[in-house]
Amino acid sequence: MNIDCPVPYSEDDVVQLGHGAGGRLTAELLDRLVLPALGRRPDGPLEDAALLPGGGELVVSTDSFVVSPLTFPGGDIGSLAVHGTVNDLAMRGALPLALTLAVIAEEGLPLAELRSVLDSAGKAAQQADVPVITGDTKVVGRGAADRLFLNTTGIGRRVPGLAPSSARARAGDAVLLSGPIGLHGTAVLSTREGLGFETDIASDTRPLHRLVRALAPFGDAVHSLRDPTRGGLAASLNEIARDAGVGVEIAESALPVPSAVAAACDLLGLDPLIVANEGCFVAFVAPDIADAALLALRAHPEGAQAVRIGHCTTAHAARVELRTLLGARRVVDMPSGEQLPRIC
Amino acid sequence: MNIDCPVPYSEDDVVQLGHGAGGRLTAELLDRLVLPALGRRPDGPLEDAALLPGGGELVVSTDSFVVSPLTFPGGDIGSLAVHGTVNDLAMRGALPLALTLAVIAEEGLPLAELRSVLDSAGKAAQQADVPVITGDTKVVGRGAADRLFLNTTGIGRRVPGLAPSSARARAGDAVLLSGPIGLHGTAVLSTREGLGFETDIASDTRPLHRLVRALAPFGDAVHSLRDPTRGGLAASLNEIARDAGVGVEIAESALPVPSAVAAACDLLGLDPLIVANEGCFVAFVAPDIADAALLALRAHPEGAQAVRIGHCTTAHAARVELRTLLGARRVVDMPSGEQLPRIC
Numbered sequence: 001m002n003i004d005c006p007v008p009y010s011e012d013d014v015v016q017l018g019h020g021a022g023g024r025l026t027a028e029l030l031d032r033l034v035l036p037a038l039g040r041r042p043d044g045p046l047e048d049a050a051l052l053p054g055g056g057e058l059v060v061s062t063d064s065f066v067v068s069p070l071t072f073p074g075g076d077i078g079s080l081a082v083h084g085t086v087n088d089l090a091m092r093g094a095l096p097l098a099l100t101l102a103v104i105a106e107e108g109l110p111l112a113e114l115r116s117v118l119d120s121a122g123k124a125a126q127q128a129d130v131p132v133i134t135g136d137t138k139v140v141g142r143g144a145a146d147r148l149f150l151n152t153t154g155i156g157r158r159v160p161g162l163a164p165s166s167a168r169a170r171a172g173d174a175v176l177l178s179g180p181i182g183l184h185g186t187a188v189l190s191t192r193e194g195l196g197f198e199t200d201i202a203s204d205t206r207p208l209h210r211l212v213r214a215l216a217p218f219g220d221a222v223h224s225l226r227d228p229t230r231g232g233l234a235a236s237l238n239e240i241a242r243d244a245g246v247g248v249e250i251a252e253s254a255l256p257v258p259s260a261v262a263a264a265c266d267l268l269g270l271d272p273l274i275v276a277n278e279g280c281f282v283a284f285v286a287p288d289i290a291d292a293a294l295l296a297l298r299a300h301p302e303g304a305q306a307v308r309i310g311h312c313t314t315a316h317a318a319r320v321e322l323r324t325l326l327g328a329r330r331v332v333d334m335p336s337g338e339q340l341p342r343i344c
Numbered sequence: 345m346n347i348d349c350p351v352p353y354s355e356d357d358v359v360q361l362g363h364g365a366g367g368r369l370t371a372e373l374l375d376r377l378v379l380p381a382l383g384r385r386p387d388g389p390l391e392d393a394a395l396l397p398g399g400g401e402l403v404v405s406t407d408s409f410v411v412s413p414l415t416f417p418g419g420d421i422g423s424l425a426v427h428g429t430v431n432d433l434a435m436r437g438a439l440p441l442a443l444t445l446a447v448i449a450e451e452g453l454p455l456a457e458l459r460s461v462l463d464s465a466g467k468a469a470q471q472a473d474v475p476v477i478t479g480d481t482k483v484v485g486r487g488a489a490d491r492l493f494l495n496t497t498g499i500g501r502r503v504p505g506l507a508p509s510s511a512r513a514r515a516g517d518a519v520l521l522s523g524p525i526g527l528h529g530t531a532v533l534s535t536r537e538g539l540g541f542e543t544d545i546a547s548d549t550r551p552l553h554r555l556v557r558a559l560a561p562f563g564d565a566v567h568s569l570r571d572p573t574r575g576g577l578a579a580s581l582n583e584i585a586r587d588a589g590v591g592v593e594i595a596e597s598a599l600p601v602p603s604a605v606a607a608a609c610d611l612l613g614l615d616p617l618i619v620a621n622e623g624c625f626v627a628f629v630a631p632d633i634a635d636a637a638l639l640a641l642r643a644h645p646e647g648a649q650a651v652r653i654g655h656c657t658t659a660h661a662a663r664v665e666l667r668t669l670l671g672a673r674r675v676v677d678m679p680s681g682e683q684l685p686r687i688c
Contacts, residue, residue: 015453020483029481033455037462038445038469038476050478052442052499058399062444062497063480066488098396100406101382102495104448109359111377118381125382132382134394136407136495137373139364140686144410146488151446151480153406153497155396342484 009033022230023274023337045167045243048088048226049156057158058097061088064151068342070117072191074183074202075278077150078121080344083205083278084229085154086128090209091225091281093162096130102151103137109147117148128207130154159212161219164283168223169244173312174290176283178211178303179204181233182261185275185343190264200260204279211303214296215283222293224284229344231335232274236282237320238334244284248320250310250332273322274335276343284312353377366574367618367681389511389587392432392570393500401502402441405432408495412686414461416535418527418546419622421494422465424688427549427622428573429498430472434553435569435625437506440474446495447481453491461492472551474498503556505563508627512567513588517656518634520627522555522647523548525577526605529619529687534608544604548623555647558640559627566637568628573688575679576618580626581664582678588628592664594654594676617666618679620687628656 009032018025030046049061065081075083086096101121105114125132183204190197208227215222224244228236233255241248257265257272265272279302285293290308297303320332353376362369374390393405409425419427430440445465449458469476527548534541552571559566568588572580577599585592601609601616609616623646629637634652641647664676 009455009459011454011456013455015449015451015455015458015483017451017483017485020449020481026481029455033459034447034462034479034481037459038466038479040476047478050442050444053475053477054441055402055499058402058499060442060444060478060497060499062446062478062495064446064448064482064495066448066482066484068488097398098394098404100394100404100497102406102408102497103378104408104410104493105359105364107359107361110355111353111357111359111373112355114359115353115377115381118378122382131397132384133397134391134404134406135378135382137364137370137378138408138410139359139361140410140490141361143487144412144490144686145493146484149448149489149493151406151408151495151497153404153444153446153495155399155402155404155499342488 017341018337021337021340022235023335025337045165047166048091059089059092059094059156059158061085062153063088064149065344066149066342067188067344068146069191070148072188072203073198074187075205076117076120077148078117079124080205080278081150081152082121082124082128083207084344085152086130086207086209087227089154089156090212091227093164093212094156094158095209096128096154096156098133098155099125099130100153101132101135104145104149105139106145106147107139107142159216162216162222164222164225166224166226166240166243169240169246169284169312170223171246171312171314172287173223173284174287174308175248175250175310176285176294176306177280177309178297178306179280180256180258180305181277182257182272182275184278185340186261186264188343189268197260197264201264204277206279206302208281211297211300214300215293218289218293221286221289222283225281227281228277230276231337232276234273234332234335240284241320242318245317247313247316248310249313251323252325254307254309256305256307273332361685362681365681365684366579367679369681389509391510392435403433403436403438403500403502405429406497408493409688410493410686411532411688412490413535414492416532416547417542418531419549420461420464421492422461423468424549424622425494425496426465426468426472427551428688429496430474430551430553431571433498433500434556435571437508437556438500438502439553440472440498440500442477442499443469443474444497445476445479448489448493449483450489450491451483451486503560506560506566508566508569510568510570510584510587513584513590513628513656514567515590515656515658516631517567517628518631518652519592519594519654520629520638520650521624521653522641522650523624524600524602524649525621526601526616526619528622529684530605530608532687533612541604541608545608548621550623550646552625555641555644558644559637562633562637565630565633566627569625571625572621574620575681576620578617578676578679584628585664586662589661591657591660592654593657595667596669598651598653600649600651617676
C-alpha cells in the first residue's frame with residue numbers, strides 16, 4: 001500500500017477528524033497503528049467484510065454509527081446502522097443472516113427519541129429480512145457522548161458462486177454504478193447546517209443485498225463490489241485500484257449526479273465524487289457480461305438508474321482517472337477526508 | 345418477567361445512567377423499549393450471547409465498552425473489550441472463532457494512547473487465541489465523546505455437549521463461583537476517584553473460555569453459566585432465578601470477597617454483591633457432578649479459588665436469598681443500578 005507519509009506517528013500526534021472520514025488519513029491510521037496493534041498484516045486488501053475463519057461461506061462486518069443529526073431526510077441513525085452493515089456484507093456477495101445492535105446513549109436523551117430510532121432500526125431489519133439477535137446498552141453521563149451512537153455487526157452467508165473481492169478487479173473490467181451519487185452526504189450536511197436543500201435531497205440509505213443477489217447468475221465474472229460510503233466514489237475506486245493494482249478510468253459524462261446534489265456541492269465547495277452514499281455500489285465485472293449485468297440491476301427498483309461509468313486499464317496502475325466533460329483527464333485522488341465528519 | 349413499574353414511559357422520560365448499569369432499570373428499558381422496537385419477544389431468557397439462526401453451533405455476542413478511566417490496575421479498555429466478549433461467548437459454552445473491533449475516538453485523543461489500548465486488545469486476543477478479523481474506526485469532534493469507546497462482537501462455536509442457558513437452572517442445582525468477587529469494579533472506581541486502593545486491588549479481567557472448556561466433560565449437567573459483570577453477582581443470580589423460575593440460596597460465609605474489596609466497598613457504601621467482575625463466573629450444575637466440576641475448575645489457575653456458594657430451591661421461585669454470617673436470611677434484590685456508571 002502506498003502511504004504518502006512514511007514517518008511513524010510522533011508522541012505528540014493526536015486523533016484528527018480526518019482519521020475517521022474514510023480517506024487517506026483513515027487508511028494511514030489503519031496501516032500504521034490499528035492493524036499492527038491487532039496483529040494484522042497491513043498489506044492485504046481491506047474489504048468491507050471478512051470471511052469467518054473455519055466458517056465456510058460466512059462473512060462478518062462491523063460498523064459504528066455516529067451520524068449527526070440523528071434524523072435526516074430519508075432516514076435516521078437506526079435505519080442507517082442496519083443498511084450500512086447489510087450492505088457491507090453484500091459487498092462480499094453475502095446475504096445477511098443476523099445482526100447485533102449495540103447502543104451508547106447519553107444521559108438525558110429523550111426515551112421517545114431512542115424509541116424512534118430503534119423502531120426505525122427494527123423496521124429496516126424486517127424489510128431487509130434479517131433478525132437482530134443480540135445487543136448491548138450502555139449509558140454515559142451528560143457531555144460524555146453526543147446523544148447516541150450505534151454499532152451493528154452482521155453475519156452473512158455468501159451467495160453460491162459470488163466471491164467478489166477488491167483485489168480481483170482486472171484490466172478490461174467494466175465499472176458499473178447502481179445508482180446516483182451524493183445524496184446521503186448532502187442530505188445529512190444540508191440538515192446539519194440548515195442549508196435548505198432538505199426538500200430536494202433525501203439520503204439514498206437502503207439495503208443493497210437483493211441487488212447484489214441479482215448479480216448471482218454472473219458468478220465469478222463479478223470481480224469487485226464496493227459501496228461508496230465515507231470518502232465517496234473517489235475512495236471506493238481508489239481502494240479497488242490499489243488493492244487490485246489496476247488503473248480505473250471513469251467518464252464524467254456518465255456519472256449520475258442529481259441536479260440538487262450538484263447545487264448543494266457547489267454551495268459547499270464539495271466534489272460529488274467524495275460525498276458519502278448509502279444506497280448504491282460499484283461493480284467491477286468482466287466486459288463480456290457487463291451489458292447483461294446492467295440489465296439485471298435495472299430490473300430492480302433500487303438499480304433502475306444503474307449505469308456503466310468506466311473501465312479498468314493497465315495504463316495507470318493503482319490510479320483513478322476521470323475523463324472530464326471537456327475531454328481532459330484528471331487524477332481522482334484518494335480524499336484526505338477532513339471535510340465530512342460524522343456523516344455515518 | 346416481573347417489572348415493578350408497569351406504566352409505559354412518558355414523553356418526558358429520558359435516558360438515565362442507571363439504564364446502562366445492568367440492573368433493574370436496564371432490564372426495564374430492554375423489556376419496554378428496546379426489544380419491542382427490534383421485534384423481539386420480551387419474555388424469553390436474555391442470554392449473554394445468541395445462537396446464530398441456521399448457523400449450527402455458532403453463537404454471537406456484542407458489547408460496547410465505555411469504561412472510564414481507559415486504563416486501570418490489571419487492564420485497560422482494550423483488554424477488557426476482548427475479555428468481555430470472549431467471556432459472553434463462553435457463558436453459552438462457546439470458544440471464540442473471531443472478533444470484530446470498532447473504535448469511536450474523540451478528536452484530540454493522543455495516538456500513543458490509542459496505540460496502547462489497541463496493542464493491549466491485540467495481545468489479549470492473541471492470548472485468548474482468537475483473531476480480530478475486521479473493524480471500524482470513527483472519529484467525533486472534541487466534546488462529542490469522552491476519549492474512546494470500543495465495541496467488540498464475537499462469533500464462537502459451542503463446545504460439543506455444552507448447551508448452558510439461563511433458563512436451564514433447576515431446583516437442586518449446586519451454584520459454583522469460579523473466583524473472588526468485586527475486584528474489577530473496585531479497581532476502576534478506586535482509580536477514577538483516586539481512593540488509593542489501586543495498590544491493593546487489580547481488576548480480575550481475563551478470558552474464561554478455557555475454564556468453561558474444563559466443564560465440557562460434564563456436558564448436559566452444566567445447566568447455566570453467567571459472568572457477573574455489570575450489576576455484579578446479585579444481577580446474575582437474579583437473572584437466572586427469573587429466567588429459570590427457581591429460587592437461589594447462597595451463603596454469605598462461602599462468598600470469596602478479598603479483604604481489600606471489602607474495605608473499598610465499606611468506604612464507598614457498596615455491597616460487593618453488586619460490584620462488577622470481569623474474570624469469574626457462576627455455574628449452575630447438577631448436584632451429583634458439583635464436586636467433580638469444582639475440582640475441574642480448580643485445576644486451572646483462573647479457577648484455583650473456585651467455591652460452591654449455594655444451591656437452587658423450589659422454596660422461593662425467581663428470588664435470590666442470602667444466608668448471612670449470623671444465620672439470618674435476606675433477599676438479594678436485582679440492583680437498580682445507578683451506583684456504578686461506566687465500569688465496563
